[in-house]
Every structure is written in C-alpha cells, then in structure tokens.
C-alpha cells in the first residue's frame with residue numbers, strides 16, 4: 247500500500263566512491279551484473295536521442311494528472327540526485343517540462359525518470375536535461391492532490407527506494423539497490439572484461455557456435471544441415 251501525504255527528508259545515499267565505480271557501465275551490463283534484475287519496462291524511453299542519466303534516486307509518488315509532488319520533491323534534491331516519479335495509476339499527462347527542469351538543475355539535480363508524460367522536449371534537448379518517460383505529451387497537469395516524496399515506489403515495474411542508484415541510457419533504465427552498488431560495480435567490471443575477450447575472438451572470425459561449445463548439444467538435439 248502506498249504511503250500518501252508524506253515527505254521523508256532523510257535519504258541514505260550510497261558511498262559516492264561506489265557510485266563512481268559504477269559509472270563506466272551501461273544499462274545492459276548493469277542489469278546482467280545484477281543477475282538480470284532491476285530493469286524498468288522498456289516503454290520508458292529517453293525524450294531525445296543521446297540522453298543519458300545516472301545518480302541517486304529521490305522518489306516521487308504522483309497522482310494522475312497532478313504534478314504537485316514534483317515541486318515538493320525538488321526541494322529534497324541534493325547535487326547528483328535523479329528524480330524518479332511513479333504514479334498511483336497509469337497516466338501519460340505532461341507532468342514535467344523545461345521550467346521544472348530549470349528548477350531541478352538549479353538545485354544540482356541530474357535529471358528525471360517518470361512513469362508518465364513529459365513536455366517541452368525541444369527545450370529539454372537544448373538544455374541537455376535528460377528525461378526518460380513513458381510518453382511525450384503536451385497535456386498539462388494540476389496541483390491539487392497529495393502524493394509522497396521519498397517513499398518506496400514501483401516505477402515502470404521496477405521497485406525503487408530513495409537512495410538507490412539509477413542508470414539510464416539508450417538501452418533503458420535499471421535500478422541498483424543502494425546496498426548493492428559496490429558489488430554490482432565489481433560484477434559489471436568482470437562482465438566487461440569477459441566480453442572484451444569474446445569480442446576479440448569474434449572479431450577474429452571465431453564463431454559463437456565454437457566459442458560457446460554449442461555444436462555438440464545441437465547435434466544431440468538432432469539439428470541436421472541439408473544441402
């Protein structure tokens with residue numbers, strides 16, 4: 247059950263050194279390194295090409311058609327934080343635009359992930375202010391119904407707690423629990439090292455069939471080559 251009408255002012259953020267260690271890695275690597283967990287649904291997309299985002303989450307629970315809590319959340323931002331906004335029910339209204347982005351940036355916020363709509367995309371692109379949203383929609387919102395800030399939310403199917411690390415790029419959005427950041431950064435490094443050796447072998451012409459030892463199981467499964 248959602249907790250409504252509350253702002254938690256204390257967020258336990260992970261060690262900045264651990265967040266830094268996670269920095270080189272993209273969404274797909276981080277998702278795999280977490281045991282294939284943490285992904286938001288793929289309908290959350292960057293609002294302009296090339297937008298990328300990472301930082302610790304300040305979570306927002308919105309009511310449909312109402313962006314009041316986004317304004318409340320901006321006050322809670324610390325430099326490098328990312329707003330992560332979920333909604334109590336599906337809504338594609340344009341909750342956020344360049345004015346709110348200007349305010350987020352003035353407080354040092356890094357960007358927004360929202361399971362809702364966003365507008366003013368031309369201005370956001372010019373500002374290079376990264377937003378990942380479920381829709382681009384000019385339809386505006388009101389400020390009338392309480393939600394919450396810094397409560398656990400589910401955003402596009404991913405559980406997000408305040409202080410979790412959010413990584414967003416062209417592949418999607420993944421959420422790393424605050425307590426797992428160092429471990430996931432290590433696993434991401436190991437995975438990238440492993441992929442680098444595979445990349446070299448594939449570039450040299452070796453086939454995945456041989457590299458992964460797939461010929462025998464294919465034969466055992468009855469695969470036949472026919473001329």
Ligand SMILES: O=C([O-])CC(=O)C(=O)O
Nearest residue numbers: 341342343344345346347
């Ligand atoms: O004002 C709003 O409600 C959303 C918006 O367009 C902006 O922040 O620029």
Ligand SMILES: [Mg+2]
Nearest residue numbers: 343344345366
């Ligand atoms: Mg606007």
